[in-house]
Amino acid sequence: MKEYKAxxxxxxxxxxxxxxxxxxxxxxxxxxxxxxxxxxxxxGYDIIGVQCEFDKDKKSELAKYTKGNKLKIKGRCKGQVINVQLEDSEVVQNLGKVTTDFDKDMQDLKKSTDELEKLQKELEQYGQ
Structure with missing residues (x-):
């Protein structure tokens, strides 16, 4: 991915x-x-990803995966249009479900920032 971006x-x-x-x-x-x-x-936040195209007979296999699964996929590189394109793909390994979520990460970051600001105000009060 880095090489395609560069x-x-x-x-x-x-x-x-x-x-x-x-x-x-x-x-x-x-x-x-x-x-x-x-x-x-x-x-996880860049526009460029990898689009892995499968033969039509693999359709039922793909039905068992969902967004958030971490997969290892093998395929032949067709180059980049928007995403990097792979054809004749096959799932090599299902590495399970990824538990992080962008929206949740952002909410957690906001909570942490709010807590730091609150702590900073409390420290300023004691410092005066």
């Missing part, structure tokens, strides 16, 4: 047509021409 042309020359194994958190499971799973980028 230079799409160089990354395509290095990876296009090659078999890659990627690990990430499922953010979308859908079907266009073929069924696919989209994995989040490493940080």
């Amino acid at each position: 230079n799409k042309i160089a990354a395509d020359e290095k990876y296009k047509g090659k078999i890659l194994v990627v690990t990430g958190t499922v953010i979308n499971i859908d079907e266009f021409v073929k069924p696919y799973i989209t994995l989040a980028s490493e940080s």
Whole structure:
């Protein structure tokens, strides 16, 4: 992912047509021409992810996964359109459910910030 963000042309020359194994958190499971799973980028918050396209006969296998599953997927790199694209994909390993959630993380961060501000005000009162 980092290489595609840094230079799409160089990354395509290095990876296009090659078999890659990627690990990430499922953010979308859908079907266009073929069924696919989209994995989040490493940080989880970037636009660029990895879209893994599967053969139609794998559709029932994909039905057992949900958003938040962490998967290891193998496929042939087609390059990058919006996401990095893999074709002829197969799930190598299901690494379980990821428990973190962006909205929850942001709420927790806000709570921590509020608590720090409250503590800072209390310390200022004692300091005077």
